[in-house]
Amino acid sequence: MGSIPLGAVYRGSYRTGEGAVLVPPHPGRNHTGLTVDTRFDRLFVAGGDTKALYVYDSQTGASTGRTTRTT
Numbered sequence: 001m002g003s004i005p006l007g008a009v010y011r012g013s014y015r016t017g018e019g020a021v022l023v024p025p026h027p028g029r030n031h032t033g034l035t036v037d038t039r040f041d042r043l044f045v046a047g048g049d050t051k052a053l054y055v056y057d058s059q060t061g062a063s064t065g066r067t068t069r070t071t
Helices: none
Strands: 009-012 019-023 033-037 042-046 052-057 063-068
Touching: 019 042
Parallel strands: none
Antiparallel strands: 009 019, 033 042, 042 052, 052 063
16 A cells, blocks of 8 residues: 555555555655566556656565656
8 A cells, every 4th residue: 555645655464454664655755556566576656746656676665766757
């Protein structure tokens, strides 16, 4: 689940109810949509109003890239 006001991502389990923050808050970022590429352990996050796409390691939450829309 992504946080629009904080720019954080929470990872949890519906089965166990357990979870934790995967990506800590990033001031100025909006995380509005998420998808996971399980083949390469990547988490793609839509940046909302920032028009950016953020890429994180889906296991550790480490930032691995960012791209912005230029048009």
